[in-house]
Amino acid sequence: MVSINPMTERRTSLDGVAIASLLLCCALWGLNHVATKLTLHDVPPLIQAGVRSLGAALLVALWARWRGLSLSPRNGTLGAGLLAGALFGLEFACIFIGLQFTTASRMVVFIYAAPFVVALGMPLVAKTERPSAVQLLGLAAALCGVTWAFAEGLTGGGDRQWLGDALGIAAALLWGGTTLVIRGSRLTGASPEQTLLYQLGVSGLLLVAASLAAGEVWPAPSSLGAQPLLLMAFQTVVVTFISYLLWFWLVRHYPATQVSSFTMLTPLFGLLAGVLLLGEPLTLRLAVACAAVVAGIALVNRPQR
Numbered sequence: 001m002v003s004i005n006p007m008t009e010r011r012t013s014l015d016g017v018a019i020a021s022l023l024l025c026c027a028l029w030g031l032n033h034v035a036t037k038l039t040l041h042d043v044p045p046l047i048q049a050g051v052r053s054l055g056a057a058l059l060v061a062l063w064a065r066w067r068g069l070s071l072s073p074r075n076g077t078l079g080a081g082l083l084a085g086a087l088f089g090l091e092f093a094c095i096f097i098g099l100q101f102t103t104a105s106r107m108v109v110f111i112y113a114a115p116f117v118v119a120l121g122m123p124l125v126a127k128t129e130r131p132s133a134v135q136l137l138g139l140a141a142a143l144c145g146v147t148w149a150f151a152e153g154l155t156g157g158g159d160r161q162w163l164g165d166a167l168g169i170a171a172a173l174l175w176g177g178t179t180l181v182i183r184g185s186r187l188t189g190a191s192p193e194q195t196l197l198y199q200l201g202v203s204g205l206l207l208v209a210a211s212l213a214a215g216e217v218w219p220a221p222s223s224l225g226a227q228p229l230l231l232m233a234f235q236t237v238v239v240t241f242i243s244y245l246l247w248f249w250l251v252r253h254y255p256a257t258q259v260s261s262f263t264m265l266t267p268l269f270g271l272l273a274g275v276l277l278l279g280e281p282l283t284l285r286l287a288v289a290c291a292a293v294v295a296g297i298a299l300v301n302r303p304q305r
Contacts, residue, residue, distance in 0.1 A: 018254050022262040025243050025250075030269025032239045033104035034277050035231045036096060042228040044216040045096035050207030052232065053092070056240035057200035063245070064193045071194050080185030084178050084195070085202020091174035093207060094167040102164025103280040106149065108270025109290050110168030113146050115263065115297055117176025118183075125184035138299025145292025149285045192248035200240065264297035 014022075039048055064071050073081065099107055116139045146169070178199070182188060187195050211218075221229070250259050267290045274280040 014254055014259075018250060018259070021246055021250055022259065023265070025247055026262060026265040027269045028239050028243045029266045030108060030271075031273045032235060033095075033099065033108050033270050034273045035234055035239075037099045037104045037278065039228050039231045039235070040096070040100060042224055043219060043232065044211065045100060046093060046207050046211035046214060047216050047218055048232070048235075049089075049092045049096045050204050050211055052236045052240055053089070053200045053204030053207060055236040056244075057197055057204055059237065059241040060193055060197045060200060060245075063241075064191075064197070067193075069191055069193055071191075071197055075190060076186045077190050077194065077198070080181055080187045081190075081195070081198030082202055084181045084185075084187060085198045085200075086206060087174050087178040087181065088199040089203030089206040091171045091178065092203060093210065094171040094174065098164040098167030098171070100164065101160045102168065103161075103274055104278060105271045105274030105280045105282070106161075106165060106286060107168045108274070109149060109267050109286065109293055110146060110165060111172050111175065112263070112267045112293050112297070113142060113169065113172040114175035114179070116142055117173055118179045121176060121180045122183070125180050134299055138296040140296075141299070142293045142296025145289040145296075149289030151285075192245070192251075196244055196248070264294045267293050 036048065043051075061071065095107065095111065119135055119139060149165075182195060187198070271282070271286070271290050275282045
């Protein structure tokens with residue numbers, strides 16, 4: 001009789017371990033924007049994003065080596081990997097720069113318009129994956145909510161809040177574009193570790209180069225206090241390395257549709273983290289936009305008959 005390792009068996013439904021892991025991932029992703037905004041007081045945005053990506057890339061490479069996984073680009077993934085990494089880097093440049101002008105709770109709402117970009121662009125990549133009428137309704141609801149929240153930044157927001165909001169929407173477009181590149185190229189058959197390494201390694205190098213070109217002042221590690229160092233470690237190790245690999249593990253071992261539907265909770269966690277930890281205002285428009293994004297993602301991920 002052959003025994004099956006319970007941690008590698010393919011499951012047909014979510015169990016307690018999966019649900020707890022998904023809740024943890026969504027909470028960490030929502031909290032990450034608060035950590036980024038707090039760190040901006042000590043570490044400039046492009047430096048922060050670049051160091052985070054390079055640090056996590058090193059951890060992914062060590063993890064793959066320990067597991068004996070090949071990360072060689074000889075499988076024909078180099079071109080798509082470089083493109084995905086460049087889009088990934090632009091996405092996080094928009095996020096980190098945008099957080100200088102808008103709140104973390106607003107940013108997380110705008111970023112999670114990305115699944116709708118994927119739903120609209122997927123038919124161009126895979127002809128059989130066309131959104132249904134219900135999914136289109138979800139897209140319309142979420143985009144209306146995001147548009148209404150964005151209008152608030154033009155009228156009642158702080159100085160250049162509209163710019164931060166616009167960069168959040170640009171980040172969502174770039175995130176969706178990265179997903180489409182991965183789905184429509186040889187990366188779709190590559191290991192999760194290789195795909196993640198492309199994104200982290202290429203984006204890290206580009207972000208550091210952009211930081212140098214922009215003349216950002218690199219803080220000396222000795223001049224930083226405990227808080228920014230701990231926040232950078234949290235972003236690099238916990239969020240960018242551990243939670244991403246945990247997410248890939250969940251997608252591999254549980255139904256992808258059920259797993260992806262849990263991302264609808266991330267805007268809620270991000271909104272609550274911004275309000276509770278940073279004292280950011282919870283406006284009616286932002287709450288409605290968050291609810292619209294959550295409802296829209298639920299409809300987009302609704303299983304079709």
